[in-house]
Amino acid sequence: MRGGAQKRSAAARSERMLSDLAAAGLKLTAQRRAIVQRFAAEETHPTAQELYERLRGEFPGMSFATVYNTLDALTARGLSSTLRLGTAARFDPNIEPHHHAVCDGCGAVVDVPAETLAPKAGTVARLRAKASGFTVHRVERIYRGLCGRCEASRATQ
Amino acid sequence: MRGGAQKRSAAARSERMLSDLAAAGLKLTAQRRAIVQRFAAEETHPTAQELYERLRGEFPGMSFATVYNTLDALTARGLSSTLRLGTAARFDPNIEPHHHAVCDGCGAVVDVPAETLAPKAGTVARLRAKASGFTVHRVERIYRGLCGRCEASRATQ
DNA sequence: ATGAGTGCAAATGCTTTGCATCCTG
DNA sequence: CAGGATGCAAAGCATTTGCACTCAT
Numbered sequence: 001m002r003g004g005a006q007k008r009s010a011a012a013r014s015e016r017m018l019s020d021l022a023a024a025g026l027k028l029t030a031q032r033r034a035i036v037q038r039f040a041a042e043e044t045h046p047t048a049q050e051l052y053e054r055l056r057g058e059f060p061g062m063s064f065a066t067v068y069n070t071l072d073a074l075t076a077r078g079l080s081s082t083l084r085l086g087t088a089a090r091f092d093p094n095i096e097p098h099h100h101a102v103c104d105g106c107g108a109v110v111d112v113p114a115e116t117l118a119p120k121a122g123t124v125a126r127l128r129a130k131a132s133g134f135t136v137h138r139v140e141r142i143y144r145g146l147c148g149r150c151e152a153s154r155a156t157q
Numbered sequence: 158m159r160g161g162a163q164k165r166s167a168a169a170r171s172e173r174m175l176s177d178l179a180a181a182g183l184k185l186t187a188q189r190r191a192i193v194q195r196f197a198a199e200e201t202h203p204t205a206q207e208l209y210e211r212l213r214g215e216f217p218g219m220s221f222a223t224v225y226n227t228l229d230a231l232t233a234r235g236l237s238s239t240l241r242l243g244t245a246a247r248f249d250p251n252i253e254p255h256h257h258a259v260c261d262g263c264g265a266v267v268d269v270p271a272e273t274l275a276p277k278a279g280t281v282a283r284l285r286a287k288a289s290g291f292t293v294h295r296v297e298r299i300y301r302g303l304c305g306r307c308e309a310s311r312a313t314q
Numbered sequence: 315a316t317g318a319g320t321g322c323a324a325a326t327g328c329t330t331t332g333c334a335t336c337c338t339g
Numbered sequence: 340c341a342g343g344a345t346g347c348a349a350a351g352c353a354t355t356t357g358c359a360c361t362c363a364t
Contacts, residue, residue: 027318027363049353063321068354084241087329088353101284101291110288119300127258131267133305134258140299143276148290184338184343206328220346225329244354245328 006043013093014040017079026073034059035070045083045090045109085109085142099141105150112143163200170250171197174236183230191216192227202240202247202266242266242299256298262307269300 017036052067071091074080083090099112117138127134174193209224228248231237240247256269274295284291
């Protein structure tokens with residue numbers, strides 16, 4: 001069920017990423033296919049390092065620069081977004097509108113589906129008035145708190 | 158007027174930071190005083206590098222490590238928060254509840270006052286149910302869009 | 315065939331750390 | 340005067356870049 005659903009969506013993501021890259025005239029090398037396939041299946045917002053290490057296992061000779069290169073190409077086309085929570089950038093293959101919940105205890109990051117990232121009319125007007133004519137295009141939220149596991153372990157201490 | 162108000166709030170911030178550090182048993186060295194005073198007056202969410210360079214002008218011999226050390230001490234006491242938008246961390250001396258508007262054009266960051274960062278009851282319940290028992294403590298928002306200046310220059314192009 | 319893409323390694327940028335010395339409380 | 344704080348420099352990560360070689364189109 002859940003595994004199946006994840007597998008299907010990962011496959012769909014992967015396919016979409018590859019076809020979009022091809023449509024943009026980028027070459028589909030064996031490395032790019034491998035990176036995209038692995039990345040599309042990720043649920044944990046990996047850093048470039050993490051992705052690189054996972055890939056090197058099944059694909060020796062994989063280069064760091066190539067991982068960054070491919071992630072950048074995806075990001076430039078809106079097929080990946082970049083999450084900056086700590087020192088290293090985390091890459092997110094989820095292109096449905098969503099926010100993030102970040103655990104203050106263990107640092108885990110969980111996607112929180114949203115209907116839209118578009119600002120409400122009132123927000124647009126308020127920012128235009130109060131933030132030097134700023135025009136909002138989208139609103140990102142970070143929910144900070146404790147994940148179920150950390151909340152439980154705190155209770156028992 | 159505006160300059161006066163900024164000066165007063167900067168002085169108040171500075172005073173508050175120093176007294177809190179002292180209350181925590183930290184020594185008030187000349188360097189710490191200088192860093193705190195300069196930082197409290199910042200409106201532009203400086204990086205550690207920027208702050209260091211500004212300080213070195215008026216205070217030769219100032220060390221990088223000391224700047225980080227002091228900013229960390231302030232952050233640990235909730236007197237500064239860390240903003241991670243690009244590669245370098247930006248430090249924010251504003252401890253009133255607020256969100257941030259980030260310009261996609263020039264990268265400028267503007268504070269947007271908020272009444273509270275506390276989540277609404279519905280948000281707490283929703284995340285507990287949908288995000289594996291996650292307990293939200295506060296909600297941060299990033300408004301992405303274009304600042305007045307970038308919006309204007311885009312219109313004329 | 316041809317130019318984009320790759321691998322490697324070195325460079326760059328930000329942040330942290332170790333240690334001898336200094337100075338606040 | 341004791342222990343925290345500083346300055347300096349080196350080490351540690353994350354990320355980017357230069358260049359010769361390879362391969363998808």
